[in-house]
Structure formats: structure tokens, C-alpha cells
Amino acid sequence: MFALPALATLAAAGGFYAMLSGMRRGSFDPRGVPSALVGRPVPEFALAPLPGWDKPGLSSADIAATARARPVLVNFWASWCVPCLVEHPQFMRYAAEGIPVFGINYHTGTQTDPGATAWLRRHGDPFARIGIDITGRVAVDFGVYGVPETYIVDRTGIIRWRMAGPITPEIDAEQVRPLLRSLS
Amino acid sequence: MIPELGHFALVLALLLAAAQSILPLVGAARGETRGALLMATGPTTAVAHALFVSLSFGCLMWSFAVSDFSVENVAQNSHSLKPMLYKITGTWGNHEGSMLLWLLILALSSGAVAVFGQNLPATLKARVLAVLGMVATGFLLFTLVTSNPFNRVWPLPEDGQDLNPLLQDPGLAFHPPFLYLGYVGTAVAFAFACAALIEGRVDAAWGRWVRPWTLAAWCALTLGIGLGSWWAYYELGWGGFWFWDPVENASLMPWLLATALLHSAIVVEKREALKVWTILLAILTFSLSLLGTFLVRSGVLNSVHAFANDPERGVFILILLAITVGGSLLLFAWRAPSLEPKGIFAPISREGSLVLNNLLLATSCAVVFVGTLYPLFADLAFGARITVGPPFFNAAVFPVFVPLMVAMAVGPLLPWKRADLWAALARLRLAAAIVLVFAVLYIAAVDRRLLPALGFALALWIVLAAATDLADRIRLGRIPFAESLARARGLPRGIVGGIIAHAAVGICLAGIAGKGIAPERITLMRPGETTTVGPHTLRFDGLRDISGPNWRGTAGTLTLLRDGREVATLSPQRRFYPVQRMSTTEAAIRTSGVADLYAVIGETSEEGQTVVRLHWNPLAPWIWVGTVLMAVGGLVSLSDRRLRVGAPARRRREAAVPAPAE
Numbered sequence: 001m002f003a004l005p006a007l008a009t010l011a012a013a014g015g016f017y018a019m020l021s022g023m024r025r026g027s028f029d030p031r032g033v034p035s036a037l038v039g040r041p042v043p044e045f046a047l048a049p050l051p052g053w054d055k056p057g058l059s060s061a062d063i064a065a066t067a068r069a070r071p072v073l074v075n076f077w078a079s080w081c082v083p084c085l086v087e088h089p090q091f092m093r094y095a096a097e098g099i100p101v102f103g104i105n106y107h108t109g110t111q112t113d114p115g116a117t118a119w120l121r122r123h124g125d126p127f128a129r130i131g132i133d134i135t136g137r138v139a140v141d142f143g144v145y146g147v148p149e150t151y152i153v154d155r156t157g158i159i160r161w162r163m164a165g166p167i168t169p170e171i172d173a174e175q176v177r178p179l180l181r182s183l184s
Numbered sequence: 185m186i187p188e189l190g191h192f193a194l195v196l197a198l199l200l201a202a203a204q205s206i207l208p209l210v211g212a213a214r215g216e217t218r219g220a221l222l223m224a225t226g227p228t229t230a231v232a233h234a235l236f237v238s239l240s241f242g243c244l245m246w247s248f249a250v251s252d253f254s255v256e257n258v259a260q261n262s263h264s265l266k267p268m269l270y271k272i273t274g275t276w277g278n279h280e281g282s283m284l285l286w287l288l289i290l291a292l293s294s295g296a297v298a299v300f301g302q303n304l305p306a307t308l309k310a311r312v313l314a315v316l317g318m319v320a321t322g323f324l325l326f327t328l329v330t331s332n333p334f335n336r337v338w339p340l341p342e343d344g345q346d347l348n349p350l351l352q353d354p355g356l357a358f359h360p361p362f363l364y365l366g367y368v369g370t371a372v373a374f375a376f377a378c379a380a381l382i383e384g385r386v387d388a389a390w391g392r393w394v395r396p397w398t399l400a401a402w403c404a405l406t407l408g409i410g411l412g413s414w415w416a417y418y419e420l421g422w423g424g425f426w427f428w429d430p431v432e433n434a435s436l437m438p439w440l441l442a443t444a445l446l447h448s449a450i451v452v453e454k455r456e457a458l459k460v461w462t463i464l465l466a467i468l469t470f471s472l473s474l475l476g477t478f479l480v481r482s483g484v485l486n487s488v489h490a491f492a493n494d495p496e497r498g499v500f501i502l503i504l505l506a507i508t509v510g511g512s513l514l515l516f517a518w519r520a521p522s523l524e525p526k527g528i529f530a531p532i533s534r535e536g537s538l539v540l541n542n543l544l545l546a547t548s549c550a551v552v553f554v555g556t557l558y559p560l561f562a563d564l565a566f567g568a569r570i571t572v573g574p575p576f577f578n579a580a581v582f583p584v585f586v587p588l589m590v591a592m593a594v595g596p597l598l599p600w601k602r603a604d605l606w607a608a609l610a611r612l613r614l615a616a617a618i619v620l621v622f623a624v625l626y627i628a629a630v631d632r633r634l635l636p637a638l639g640f641a642l643a644l645w646i647v648l649a650a651a652t653d654l655a656d657r658i659r660l661g662r663i664p665f666a667e668s669l670a671r672a673r674g675l676p677r678g679i680v681g682g683i684i685a686h687a688a689v690g691i692c693l694a695g696i697a698g699k700g701i702a703p704e705r706i707t708l709m710r711p712g713e714t715t716t717v718g719p720h721t722l723r724f725d726g727l728r729d730i731s732g733p734n735w736r737g738t739a740g741t742l743t744l745l746r747d748g749r750e751v752a753t754l755s756p757q758r759r760f761y762p763v764q765r766m767s768t769t770e771a772a773i774r775t776s777g778v779a780d781l782y783a784v785i786g787e788t789s790e791e792g793q794t795v796v797r798l799h800w801n802p803l804a805p806w807i808w809v810g811t812v813l814m815a816v817g818g819l820v821s822l823s824d825r826r827l828r829v830g831a832p833a834r835r836r837r838e839a840a841v842p843a844p845a846e
Contacts, residue, residue: 002520006513013506020498086789
């Protein structure tokens with residue numbers, strides 16, 4: 001019984017050693033969580049349109065079809081989300097320039113978004129298609145931390161970039177624009 | 185020249201520490217008389233080792249102060265435009281420098297044992313110094329081999345790369361020294377535990393010698409954690425004070441165990457019981473401190489705090505960790521069975537309540553441990569990516585803390601050996617009645633959320649119980665007030681410190697519970713618009729550009745209105761540090777002592793609307809007032825002459841006198 005702490009320590013040390021050697025080989029990456037989907041294809045999904053709003057729903061097939069012509073932005077948003085409003089003019093500008101922007105209206109188990117249509121009416125709708133993620137399942141598949149979150153999908157349907165947080169003019173100029181240029 | 189001097193001093197310190205870890209140990213093994221000469225090398229080498237590490241640290245500090253960018257570490261972590269305060273505190277704001285600070289505190293601790301430990305038995309002192317020497321040797325070797333802070337760089341950079349701006353802050357500047365003082369202070373308790381295992385003897389005197397060191401480490405750790413959470417509160421701008429971040433947890437775990445150790449050492453001292461457990465606690469407390477060092481510096485954990493990481497370095501620390509922790513636990517497995525338990529005791533007694541305290545604290549530490557490390561091991565074993573966040577910790581820690589808080593009020597009222605629980609509870613009936621009335625009134629009139637109400641009630645319960653304890657001891661109301669006052673002055677400091685620290689936990693808890701009912705508002709505001717949060721109305725008066733020595737930024741102006749009149753202005757800032765290309769937020773906090781009004785500004789949209797986040801945090805300042813009071817309680821207790829290391833000579837005389845009322 002007195003040897004138990006020593007044995008537990010040895011086991012833990014073995015585990016830590018495996019982590020460290022994994023980090024050197026690249027097979028273990030504790031920082032890997034934030035970019036889980038970058039470099040991977042868009043997860044499969046099909047979402048219904050926003051009720052009472054005259055835009056079609058969104059599925060992974062729609063993204064793939066549009067992305068074949070030019071890179072696509074996918075934006076998770078909600079009307080109660082203040083930073084979403086901060087980045088909103090940016091998206092209006094993308095839409096005006098003809099860059100395809102798809103919206104996914106974000107819900108969680110407890111938080112729904114009854115004000116979505118009023119928000120779009122008041123501020124303008126930059127989205128070509130809007131899917132409503134009622135179960136929150138698609139956000140989980142994408143690994144969304146919270147809204148807003150934006151992904152850029154390249155012409156082969158692979159996610160190339162992810163931004164957790166609002167797209168400010170600096171991020172637009174330094175990251176989004178150069179990436180869109182290099183992908184199209 | 186100065187950096188080379190520092191490097192050279194560090195190498196000398198390594199040699200001295202190696203001598204310190206071997207010679208006294210051999211001396212102690214040869215016996216009190218035959219090994220006297222070898223044992224006498226212990227204090228000498230310890231003091232010299234402390235002097236050379238101090239010299240080395242002074243050299244690094246000098247290099248930072250004069251911005252000697254030929255030193256790689258200075259070039260990477262400093263900048264000529266940085267204010268002098270942060271140049272100096274930048275010495276320990278990076279991996280290499282903080283290792284040197286760690287070593288400095290360890291060397292000073294072992295020097296302190298050498299100088300102030302004159303009353304320790306010679307063999308115990310020699311072994312304690314040897315164990316401290318071994319720990320120091322390992323980490324000196326680590327620093328010199330993998331993280332030498334004195335490496336030169338060529339060609340000379342024109343200017344430095346600046347310190348991470350989040351660290352350019354008075355709160356964080358002094359957070360690491362306190363934290364390390366705490367971490368390393370537990371090394372002394374660890375050394376005492378190992379020495380006792382080697383000696384094969386743990387008695388009341390041992391408990392008495394360990395306590396002051398543990399207490400000092402605990403005070404420093406308390407202050408360090410408090411400073412860290414205060415910094416997180418006003419600098420990170422998220423409005424919270426504790427985020428269950430892995431690195432925060434790494435400092436909380438040793439604190440929980442050090443608190444347990446503090447209490448179980450009392451049992452060893454008074455009743456010669458719980459010896460094996462106390463030894464194990466001392467070893468585990470230091471092990472967790474080392475684990476924190478490993479997790480932060482190896483890059484295994486993903487955290488906002490992490491230093492620039494390097495798996496190579498991680499392997500080195502892991503080996504050190506395995507030798508130190510594994511070695512001491514093997515020693516424990518080998519020697520602990522021979523430590524005879526003496527006092528068998530009743531569950532309802534002071535010592536029984538201290539066992540309960542230990543069980544609950546150790547459980548909460550285990551919960552935090554699992555929550556912090558489980559994601560790592562799950563990733564390793566099943567490839568599953570899991571984040572364990574505040575919901576888990578809150579849900580798992582609260583159920584352990586509630587009984588802990590209830591019991592910590594009752595424990596000090598129980599006498600040693602055999603107690604009557606009902607008699608103790610009867611002494612608390614007034615406190616219980618007040619708490620009950622408060623709880624009913626609070627739920628009826630203020631707020632119905634259960635958890636904050638429970639927190640406030642428990643906080644009141646703890647403070648009232650501490651007050652009851654004090655009142656009983658000085659017989660307040662039963663004898664003339666002047667006599668009570670005289671008794672209060674005559675109370676042993678250890679008792680007074682305990683009462684203060686217990687009451688401080690209550691005060692801190694009230695602050696934490698206050699966060700549970702704190703309203704917040706996130707909104708977009710144009711200049712001239714007003715909004716409300718809690719009882720306050722604020723008007724947003726626009727933004728202006730500001731700049732500092734090594735940053736530029738934006739400050740918002742929020743005017744606090746009362747009945748339409750302007751009462752005060754808050755000026756939250758966003759700063760941008762061009763050299764490091766990083767932004768920070770500086771929250772504006774207006775405190776009244778019983779509540780904080782907390783404001784942060786965020787991005788500004790193109791239409792001129794700025795994100796403004798406001799919190800009204802009732803009782804929030806009490807979190808830190810309570811933390812500081814806890815440390816004050818510890819210090820008062822530390823000043824008790826019975827606790828000083830010189831006590832054993834006096835002990836025999838005391839034993840003849842009837843035990844004081846405690």
C-alpha cells in the first residue's frame with residue numbers, strides 16, 4: 001500500500017514521456033484543438049432555411065458546388081451576438097463584391113435565436129444562403145467555440161482558414177484578402 | 185563581463201550544491217560524533233551556494249536593467265523603451281530568468297535552514313540540507329544545460345523584442361516571486377519529510393519544525409495566487425477572477441495540499457498521529473509544485489500562460505521530476521511502514537475534524553488534478569480531444585467545498601482527544617440562528633438563486649464561527665470587558681492567526697459568491713448614449729487616442745451618472761504593443777470597497793459603435809481582501825514564538841504547565 005504513490009507516479013511519468021516524444025514526432029499536439037478542421041473537408045450537413053426569411057437553406061453540397069467556382073466564406077452568427085454586428089459591415093462588403101458568403105444561424109441546446117429575421121431586416125443580409133442549426137449539431141461538427149466564427153473553403157472543398165471572433169478591418173486586410181487572392 | 189560573471193557564479197553554485205547534497209548526508213550516516221565534521225559542511229556549503237546564486241541572479245538583473253542586448257535572453261525579452269520597473273521584473277518574465285529566480289529562492293531557503301536551524305538535531309539538519317542540495321543540483325544542472333540565461337548573441341541586435349505585454353503590469357510583475365516563494369517553500373517541508381524518512385523518526389518536535397516552513401510557504405502561495413487572480417481580473421478583461429486554466433490549477437493544487445499539510449502537521453505536533461499521512465502530504469505538495477513547473481515549461485499543456493516551449497527541455501524536467509518525486513516516494517514506500525502510529529483517536533475530536541479537513545482538501549485537490557490532466561491522458565490514450573472547463577470544476581469542486589466550509593467553522597471549537605459535537609454546536613447556536621435568519625431574508629428579499637445564497641450563508645457562518653471562537657476564548661460578556669481585552673492580548677499568536685485566517689476564508693467566499701449574482705451588460709454604444717448595469721447608469725462619451733512608452737492605444741470615457749449628475753469617469757483602454765504585435769485590454773474598475781463597477785471596451789464598428797462590456801460585481805474586492813487576510817493570519821501565526829524553530833528547548837518547560845486553552 002505504501003508503494004502505491006510511487007507506482008502511480010511512475011505511470012504518470014511514462015504517460016508524460018509518451019506525450020513529449022509524441023510532440024517531437026508531431027503525433028501529439030496539445031495545441032491542435034483550435035485548428036481541428038483546417039486542412040480537412042467540410043463536415044457533411046444539410047440545414048433547413050430560416051423560417052420567414054426568403055433565402056434557401058444550406059448544405060455541405062451547396063458549399064462544395066459554389067466553392068468549385070471560387071472560395072467561399074461560411075459564417076456562424078446569431079442576432080444576440082454583439083461582435084457579429086461589429087463584423088457585419090465586412091460581410092456586406094464581401095457580398096457586394098460578389099464573394100459568396102454562407103450563413104449558419106447558431107443555436108445551442110439552451111439558446112435559440114428568435115430575433116434572427118428582425119436582425120437581418122434591420123442591418124441587411126449579406127448571406128447567399130442561410131441554414132438554421134436548430135440542434136447545434138453542425139456547430140459541434142465544425143468545432144465552433146462561440147459566435148462569430150468564420151471559415152474559408154477552397155475550390156476542392158477543403159477548409160483553409162478559421163477565425164474565432166469578429167473579422168475586423170485589420171484581419172480582413174492582413175488575412176482574408178491575401179488568402180482569397182491566393183485561392184481564387 | 186557581467187553576464188560571464190553570472191554564468192561562472194552559477195557553475196560554482198552547482199558545484200557547491202553538489203557538495204551540499206553529498207557531504208552532510210555521508211556525515212549524518214556516520215553518526216553524530218564521527219560525522220560531525222562532514223555534517224558541519226552542510227550549513228557552510230548551503231550559505232555559499234545561496235551567495236553565488238544571488239550573485240548570478242544579480243548579474244542577470246543588471247543585464248536587464250542596462251538593456252545589454254548582447255545577452256540573448258535580454259534581447260528576446262526586453263526593449264530599451266520599456267519602463268525601468270518592467271526591465272527589472274522582466275528578469276523573471278521568461279523561462280530562463282524565472283528558472284534562475286526559482287533557484288534563487290531555493291538557495292535562500294536552504295541558506296535560511298542553515299542559518300536559522302541552529303536548534304535542529306544535527307543529523308536531521310544535515311539531511312534536510314542534503315535533500316535541498318539535491319533538488320538544487322538537479323535544477324541548477326537543468327538551467328545550465330538547457331536554459332542558460334547568460335548566452336550571448338551575435339551579431340548584436342539593435343533593440344530587444346520586448347516582453348509579452350500581458351506581463352508588463354505591476355500585478356504580474358510580483359506574482360511569480362510570491363508564487364515561487366510558495367512552490368519552493370514547500371521544498372523545505374519536502375526536505376524535512378525525506379530527512380525524517382531517512383532518519384526513520386517522526387515525532388512531535390518534527391511536526392513543530394515543519395510547521396513554520398509550511399506556513400511561510402503557504403502564505404507566499406496564497407499571496408501569489410491572489411495576485412495572479414487579481415491580475416486576471418483587471419488585465420484579461422473577461423470580468424472573471426478564476427478561469428480554471430491549467431496553469432492556475434497547477435498553483436491551486438499545491439495550495440490545497442499545503443493547506444492540508446498545515447493542519448495535519450498540527451496533529452503530528454499535538455498528538456503524534458497522522459505521521460505517515462503528513463509525510464506523504466509533504467512529498468506530494470512539493471511534487472505538485474514541480475508538476476506545475478513541468479506542465480508550464482514543457483508545452484504539454486495548452487494555456488494562456490505557457491512559456492516558449494520546447495519538448496527537449498520537457499524531457500529534462502520530466503527526468504528531474506521522476507527522480508525527485510519517484511525517488512522520494514520510493515523512500516516513502518521503503519521507510520514509511522516502520523513509522524509507528526501512536527495516538528489512536530476518536531472521530532469526534534479536534535484531530536478527527538482535522539482528518540476530515542485533510543480528506544476534503546485532498547479530495548478537492550484530486551478533483552482539480554483529474555480535471556487538469558484528464559484531457560491530456562485522454563488524448564494520449566484514446567486520441568480523444570476533450571476540454572474540461574469551468575462547468576466540470578464548479579460542479580465537482582462545490583460539493584466538496586460546501587462540507588469543508590461547514591466543518592471548518594466547527595473544527596476549531598472541538599477540544600483534543602474526545603469531544604462532544606453537540607456541545608460545540610450548542611456554542612454555535614447564536615451563529616446558526618443569525619445565518620438562518622439571514623438566509624431566509626436574503627432569499628425572500630434579494631435573490632432566489634440557490635448557489636450564491638448558499639455561498640453568502642456559508643461565508644457568514646464561517647465568520648460568525650470564528651468570532652464565536654474568539655469571544656469564547658476571551659470570555660467576552662462573561663467577565664468585565666477590560667479583562668476580556670487583557671485575555672485577547674494574552675492569546676497565543678498561533679490561535680489568533682488561525683481565527684483570522686478562518687474568518688478570511690469566509691470573507692473571500694462572500695466575494696466569490698458575489699460574482700454569482702453579478703449582473704453584466706454587453707452592448708454597442710455610440711458617444712452620448714447611456715446604459716445601465718446593476719444600480720448604475722453610465723454614459724459613453726467617446727474614444728480618444730493615447731500612447732505610452734512602448735505602446736499606443738485607445739481609451740474610452742464612460743461617465744457614471746447619479747440622478748443625472750456626473751459622479752465619476754471610467755476610462756477603460758485597449759493597448760497595442762507594436763514590437764510584440766499584441767493587444768491588451770485595461771479594464772477600468774471603480775471600487776467602493778463593497779462592490780466593483782467594471783468596464784471594458786472592445787472593437788469599434790464602422791458606424792462608430794463601440795462594444796462596451798460592463799459588470800457590476802458586488803463584494804468582488806473582498807475576494808482579494810480575504811486572500812490577503814488569510815496570508816496575514818498565516819504571518820501572525822508565524823510570529824508565535826512557540827512556532828519558531830528555537831522552540832524545542834522551551835518545550836520541556838511548557839509540558840509541565842497545563843495546556844493553554846486551545
